[in-house]
Amino acid sequence: MEYNEITGLMQEMAKTGVTRIMIEKDNFRLELERSGAAYGAVPVIGEGGNAAVMPGMQPGADVKTESAANAENNKSDAALNTDESTYKKILSPMVGTFYAQPAPDKPPYVSVGDTVKKGQIVCIIEAMKLMNEIESDVSGRIVKCLVNNEEMVEYGQPLFLVE
Template sequence: MDIKQVQELIRFVSKSGVNEVSIEEKDFKITIKTNQAPTVVNATIPAPAPAPVAVAPQAAPVAPAQAAPAPAAATPAVAADSSNYITIKSPMIGTFYRSSSPDKPSFVNVGDEVKAGQVVCIIEAMKLFNEIESEVSGRIVKVLVENSSPVEYDQPLFLVEPA
């Protein structure tokens, strides 16, 4: 396994929310662990990774009870504003940042027009800064997360009025 493959594996672990990945070959062994709580991680990705599947059945009954209230609490706010808004959600667990550094302006603010593919925020996961792009074109109606706050997988970040 070369350094590029190791970097790709680290990117996969940070984006997918997997708690631990171990790979063993003839003369090579690597284990990548995150500091994330396993109950949240197992709820987000039980099937794709063979190793965590054994852990998932133990944590699965607990995880939906903890993970379900956050999206459920956000859903009434979305419904109250308008049903025609599109939600940009977090693709991973990490820390949400509205700008690339504290002294730089925010990527987007309420009222800004965004295009599909435009960077709207950064999520830091395992010391990697991942640019999150808008999947739709439209106008930012509401920012749902405070700057420097932890976010969960699939947590709503922005409301966008489609163009």
């Protein structure tokens, strides 16, 4: 199985809410599991590549709620009246969990107001239990962080606004 096939499976898992996939054929076995998502139907690939669907424990959809801190951020953003189209964006190169700092007891890689250089590490995205350091592809000043810590991000999702 090729890398792009695995990342495609990860993206489909994020879109559909599937939390676990296991593929086993001959001497090959692949298990993908996401944490923090609702239980749903889990596709199991059988012999010959035929897919069967096994029901999960509780079918359901992802529910997103807005925290008080996030609501306050939105109020301050409205006060700043920032037009996102005028800024450069640092995008997520993969599906995974966003972490602003290298460890829970460490300061974040970057904060609003910090100046970043191209190639500087700005965050970590955890995908398949691997911590991937994400580097800025632009230089400038961080205007806004668009993602909350420990939040799931999609491929191509904007993470930071930079001026």
